Ligand code: FES
């Protein structure tokens with residue numbers, strides 16, 4: 001005969017909703033540092049960066065792929081980190097705004113944003129910076145119009161667009177030299193398209 005009282009022995013198992021979520025192993029290199037993690041399959045890369053790794057430079061604006069505040073670089077390519085699950089990035093190299101500077105030396109884009117006064121509240125700025133670096137990596141923009149078009153996924157509620165464009169153009173001009181002209185733009189760039 002059992003030593004437990006009848007009421008305790010009859011306690012049903014907890015409902016499925018209270019059971020621990022399954023964790024998946026995940027290896028990432030973030031700003032040059034290797035990370036070994038365990039995450040639920042539903043955690044976005046944005047939430048992993050901000051809530052688990054305290055890399056809060058990357059901002060959450062809409063959480064729906066509409067504003068670009070959460071832009072980071074994955075293997076040098078810009079993505080909205082709110083739209084990708086962390087587990088989908090297994091093994092990837094990720095750069096956030098915290099990884100742009102070289103120690104105490106600001107990244108050229110960061111310097112240009114300061115020099116051109118390309119921010120007001122600054123909330124969109126980390127996403128603008130990462131997106132601008134992605135834009136430069138893509139090598140598809142030479143002119144102001146192309147920069148405006150290809151940065152159009154990054155919303156600035158303060159309306160600092162002219163200064164942001166000035167800052168990106170300053171770095172592009174520096175990297176491309178005075179020979180860059182509209183005609184030098186790669187032929188495959190099509191007005192009205194923005195890389196996802
Ligand atoms: S928070 Fe990701 S696009 Fe707005």
Ligand code: FES
Pocket residue numbers: 118119120121122123124125155156157158159160
């Ligand atoms: S500087 Fe405020 S949202 Fe862009």
